[in-house]
Amino acid sequence: MTAYDPIELKRIRWRSRRGLLELDLVLERFFAQRFDALSPAEIDAYKRILDLPDTDFLDVVNGKADLDDPEEAAIIEILRAV
Amino acid sequence: MRAALQLSEAGLKTAVLSKVFPTRSHTVAAQGGVSASLGNSEEDHWHWHMYDTVKGSDWLGDQDAIEFMCREAPKVVTELEHFGMPFDRNADGTIYQRPFGGHMSNFGEKPVRRACAAADRTGHAMLHALYQRNVRANTHFFVEWMALDLIRDADGNVQGVIAMEMETSEIVVFQAKATLFATGGAGRIYASSTNAFINTGDGLGMAARAGIPLEDMEFWQFHPTGVAGAGVLITEGVRGEGGILRNSAGERFMERYAPNAKDLASRDVVSRAMVTEINEGRGCGPNKDHVLLDITHLDPEVIMSKLPGIREISIKFAGVDPIKAPIPVVPTCHYQMGGIPTNYHGEVVVGGKPVTGFYAAGECACASVHGANRLGTNSLLDLLVFGKSSANSMIDFIKQQPLELPELATSDVERSVARVERLNKQTNGVAVNDARSAMQRTMQAHCGVFRFKDMLAQGVEKILEVEKMVQQTEISDKSSVFNMARIEALELENLIEVAKATMISANARTESRGAHVRDDAPDTAETPNGRDDANWLKHTLWSRDGNRLEYKPVNMQPLTVDTIALKTRSY
């Protein structure tokens, strides 16, 4: 794995604190189990997902909606599985 | 954001600090709606809304503030509509309204449709509408800034806050003519909470450290069935469809507590039974700290069709498929009724007098409109009404002030910086996670939905022990940029103030009222349901200094109508 800007990683970690408990719980597990193994491109995709409003983000994680971008959809698959 | 909008539109230079992007505040979780007696679907009146709110509060709410809120409700909701809030609509274009628990017509006669919603995204839509309006009004947002402490001068006047920019850990003073806290609730003091991680009661911690007492902190609303260990709610519809609560012996224990209604008994009866089972050692799991909600006997088809989402929640957050195994559940903290004491003008009031330059609104404030128990949809209303009224008070106050800011008092700044320094330098300390989970477990076990005299007394001792842990927290990451460990340690210093206030206030209040229910409060003719008006019809004020408790009378005098006289609260 190529190094990702460590400052950016910390920003991403904070921005994964959300307004909805369900997202907090899912993202906490995601960081504990999966995040460290992501490639820089995957982290980029995750960063884009973080720009979603919380309600849309949760709908996607719950499988009520899908994302078009294949890289983002792949991250969502991980989030659905953790 | 409601207050900021009012201030910016009045032409004042307004800074909003937020730990997260403003539209990701916890308000985003609110789905049910916001109440207002618009009467769009059937006849309604603010006076009926007022009656319901006083009754809901178990008469602990201040009737002047409640009248003010219910009268203002139609105005602030209509304003919000004009700000672009996409409310659900009737065919005739008016705002669609639906019924919600506790909201009745004609002084408690029958349910009334009073809740206004934007699909199941009311809170989200409200945040967006207000944010957009604020951007247009040139409100200056400081996003990912954490306020650390309040600044008061030698006379106690509030001069602003000390805040930390998360990106750099730089600590900066925001001096202001008027300061408003709208920092939300502190539901994370409990092990099981529906609140997002961000709800750490920072405003309450800052106020307490600055010598401002906290009001009625013993009153917390709980929901009977949250997923144990996670807090995500399992709707009461599950019991409606035949879900059964069981203890560690597999026994359907509700048969003993409510032989007729059984698992369909009211919320408080169910919560009380669950806690009694756990306390008497019949809880489940390695820590015997929850009970089980069993739907394995239901037809999987029924589960899928009548209870959508429950299976997913259970699999995701409890790790069990409810078709095959029961769901671990526990009464779960939801809403904080108490807070920073204010009047209905949004001014923070201490010793009967406003604290110059200091205002509070929303879940962190106690006006007090929710008293001992909040009605659903009244809290989003509280944000709108008191956000606006506090901003109006601020505008009036600022107009009277000289143009120049006064000289900054430095002692609070030094104290705050020293607090961060202590954390940075601590060695051989306590891990933040350990201290936080000790606090959460203590609160859950000793001061939960149903309370026992001995447990509360022990709880006071335990929480003071936990406080010592919090004073010695240590972080291994000392870096400056987005240091989440430091932020969480500072948040914990706020949570512990709320936890102490809650435990100590609850231990002292020997009656049952609203959401504060004690096993030892006798149900007699003079004290129906344990409510003791002769001795306890008063607000608690907890001060951090010496954990002192004082009390102040409930304001029973509305602004224009007659007092809503004391009655037994029954639905």
Ligand SMILES: Cc1cc2nc3c(=O)[nH]c(=O)nc-3n(C[C@H](O)[C@H](O)[C@H](O)COP(=O)(O)OP(=O)(O)OC[C@H]3O[C@@H](n4cnc5c(N)ncnc54)[C@H](O)[C@@H]3O)c2cc1C
């Ligand atoms: C699941 C759920 C559903 C609900 N549904 C409803 C409903 O349908 N109707 C209803 O009326 N109520 C509902 N409620 C209650 C209601 O949502 C809350 O009471 C309300 O949203 C609180 O709003 P607030 O503005 O006070 O705080 P929040 O929305 O929590 O906002 C607090 C803000 O303060 C900022 N902040 C906090 N500390 C600091 C600091 N130290 N420095 C800088 N910024 C800080 C945060 O970043 C955030 O922006 C619900 C609650 C829950 C948990």
